[in-house]
Amino acid sequence: MKISFCPSRLIIFLCVTLLVSPLPASANPHEYLLDNGLKLVIKEDHRSPVVIQQVWYKAGSMDEVNGTTGVAHALEHMMFKGTDSVPTGEFSRRIAAVGGKENAFTSSDYTAYYQQLHQRHLPMAMELESDRMHNLRLTQEEFAKEIQVVMEERRLRTDDQAHALLYEKLMATAFQAHPYRRPIIGWMNDLEHMQVSDAQDWYKRWYAPNNAVLVVVGDVDPESVLALAKKYYGRFSAGKIPSLSERKPQIEPPQIGIKRLVVKAPAKLPHLIMGYKVPVLKDPKNDWEPYALTILAEVLDGNAAARLNKALVRETRVAISADAGYSAIERGPGTFYIDGTPSEGRTADELEQSIRTEIDKIIQSGITQEELARVKAQVVASRTYQLDSTFAQAMQIGRLESIGLSHRDADIILERLQAVTAEQVRNVAEKYLIDDSLTVAVLDPQPLSETSSSRNSNIELKH
Structure with missing residues (x-):
């Protein structure tokens, strides 16, 4: 019930090495940690020549503050609006051109982006996904158009859907202090007043390799995937982002009656x-x-x-x-x-x-x-x-x-x-x-x- 689905130069090259040794070759999944904090988990499945790439950011609507509810989901939309090297719409076009699928979703706890395609196209998918991790182009013109799409999504999926509206009101009543009381898509008033700077601030705050988990599952060789991850994701520096354990606790007060x-x-x-x-x-x-x-x-x-x-x-x-x-x-x-x-x-x-x-x-x-x-x-x-x-x-x-x-x-x-x-x-x-x-x-x-x-x-x- 808590997931909203949607599709959407740091020039210094870092010589990336492993901070921890990989698990034994027989282990599956295989786990690695790059110098910049990116966690990589690879699971081999050789039954078909398909691979799934997913990038999970440890930031969702529960990390938002009042006044900018819905910004995590709004940025998810904006992640498909291009970089300096990949124009708007080009990301999706390239994935579709090789018969792949791609999309994204935002929840209370995280935001994730994925591609499913033939294993030989994994390098392209990594190049595209890593590019928008660091080089996203957030313009006022594109944001002004996309926030209208988000507002319409709210109207169609919540305001005009009685059961969804009931659930939203339930959560807002059940939780007194915890951010689970706020809807993932955001309150309409916040969306109406959201600025491109809100999305830019969210992107700068949370989108960094040390706040992400890269998951690759499919017909792959772990060492080859690790080399690709170093090449494409390893070139970016870690951000100043608190880990989940370092973030301020948000404890809901005990409920004392129905x-x-x-x-x-x-x-x-x-x-x-x-x-x-x-x-x-x-x-x-x-x-x-x-x-x-x-x-x-x-x-x-x-x-x-x-x-x-x-x-x-x-x-x-x-x-x-x-x-x-x-x-x-x-x-x-x-x-x-x-x-x-x-x-x-x-x-x-x-x-x-x-x-x-x-x-x-x-x-x-x-x-x-x-x-x-x-x-x-x-x-x-x-x-x-x-x-x-x-x-x-x-x-x-x-x-x-x-x-x-x-x-x-x-x-x-x-x-x-x-x-x-x-x-x-x-x-x-x-x-x-x-x-x-x-x-x-x-x-x-x-x-x-x-x-x-x-x-x-x-x-x-x-x-």
């Missing part, structure tokens, strides 16, 4: 979102609650036989949909979501009470060993399926590295998920799914106009 809000927006039916504050993964080897919360979400909404769908949609028919979600991989505080749409003639209050009944059943009676075994089998199956995709492998590596964990934690996470007990699942439900950590958002549907309905059905934004 929060409720109602949002009026054009829609056919009501909608309900219940968000509980929960912990996230900080110590993969020793934490256990995030793993139990992950299993709990799967028990509630992991398959057609999961509790919410079975009880609320198929049996009582109080809802036409009911879902649960939780991510243990976040830089900031976690939220455990349960949401749903009541059936016609039923209310959001009835749905909330039905959800509470299902939670109480878990707290009072726990989950069955059969449920636990089924969910764990799904986790393993999902992991196996993920390994079939080079893009998903790169995403897993980049995401873990960008929030302060290690790509090597992936195996530990899987092992710890498989070790979760039924009692641990019951314990986290009892401890965290309580009113004192709960925010409830209800959509009060307003009449739909033909104009807005037609406009929303034709949304397609790509950069």
Whole structure:
């Protein structure tokens, strides 16, 4: 829910050497650190002649300040507007010309750019991506045009989308101090007053090799990729950027009571979102609650036989949909979501009470060993399926590295998920799914106009 997708001379050459030795040749992934602080993770996958390059910057909307919300996402757009050597639009044209794909995305925690193409074109992709890491051309003329695109994106994807608007208002209410309360795309007022200098300041502050992770996955030779990374990324100096551990902590004050809000927006039916504050993964080897919360979400909404769908949609028919979600991989505080749409003639209050009944059943009676075994089998199956995709492998590596964990934690996470007990699942439900950590958002549907309905059905934004 937190990711917004979009496409968009320091002349001194540095002799780049490794600060740490590479892992043994048999290790895969391969990890390197360049002198300028750029972390490089390479994973070999020789099943097809394809390569994925991703550059992850450890800066997202949570690093913004009031008055310039949305600047991380706005700069993502501007990254496709060219450099002195690569004119506007040329980046995308060159990737497309060799049959490749490219895009970018911004989240609360990070911003990332990627290309997927034949492995023989990796040098070109590295040359293009490294060029805009340091040499981006940010002009008033291009920014004035692109910020209008961003504002229209906000209108189409949030202001005119009732469920997205409800989620945005939920987050703004649930969090009192933490920057997760601000939308990734930014508040409209901030976008309307944003200047090119805001984007320039963001670029200078965060876009540097020592604040980035370069991930390469595919049909590659690690030593060749390392040589390319030295050639293209190694020539830039490190910036004066605090590491994740050095940045000022942004601690959310404890919630001391239930929060409720109602949002009026054009829609056919009501909608309900219940968000509980929960912990996230900080110590993969020793934490256990995030793993139990992950299993709990799967028990509630992991398959057609999961509790919410079975009880609320198929049996009582109080809802036409009911879902649960939780991510243990976040830089900031976690939220455990349960949401749903009541059936016609039923209310959001009835749905909330039905959800509470299902939670109480878990707290009072726990989950069955059969449920636990089924969910764990799904986790393993999902992991196996993920390994079939080079893009998903790169995403897993980049995401873990960008929030302060290690790509090597992936195996530990899987092992710890498989070790979760039924009692641990019951314990986290009892401890965290309580009113004192709960925010409830209800959509009060307003009449739909033909104009807005037609406009929303034709949304397609790509950069």
